[in-house]
Amino acid sequence: MTPTLPDDFEERFWRRHSNPKSGWSRTVLLPALLFAVYHRKPRLAGAALLFTLLNPILFSPPKDDDAWMSRVVLAERWWTRERKAGVFDRTYPNWLNLVNVPVSVYAFVAAYRRRPLRAGLAGALAMALKFWYVGALVRRYDAADRLEER
Structure with a gap:
């Protein structure tokens, strides 16, 4: 089946996003x-x-997916698309995202109230x-990839 334009765009988007420079630059x-x-x-x-x-879309696709941050992006896509797993349900590792929401909100409230130590620690x-979440996804992704190779 020939990919449609949205499918082709999505594939190019994810390939470019899997460049480790894309992932690491987002950490700031x-x-x-x-x-x-x-x-x-x-x-x-x-x-x-x-x-x-x-x-x-700023970065070109990586030459390979050996970099850990490349596998982070590929694992997130695999988790949500191929595994059809949500990111906010109450199973591991998704509960890490659930916990992260109030922690992040608290960090922003602390920053707004100008409480630097609290904002920094919560951040x-x-x-x-x-x-922790993406590390768990990468471990599952790598394990599934090894099983498929057998």
Whole structure:
């Protein structure tokens, strides 16, 4: 079956997004947004959000998927599309995302109230939860990939 234009666009989007530079550069988003909220810099917040939207198409597709961050993106796609698993249900590792929501909200509230230690700690915890989540997805993705190779 010939891919349709939306399918082709989606495939190109994910291939470009799987460039490790795309993934690693997105890790600065939360600290940048917290900084923008704390210092009341709406332009910085807007620039960070614009970068988030453009990020997946800024980088060329990687030559291979050996990089851990490439596999993070591929694992997220595999988890939601091929496994048809949600990202906010109450099973592991998805509950990490559920816990991450109030932690992230607290980080933004603390930044808004100008509580730097609380904002920083909550932001760090939110990032740790995200890395824990994607790390678990990569381990499952790699295990499934090894099973398919047999």
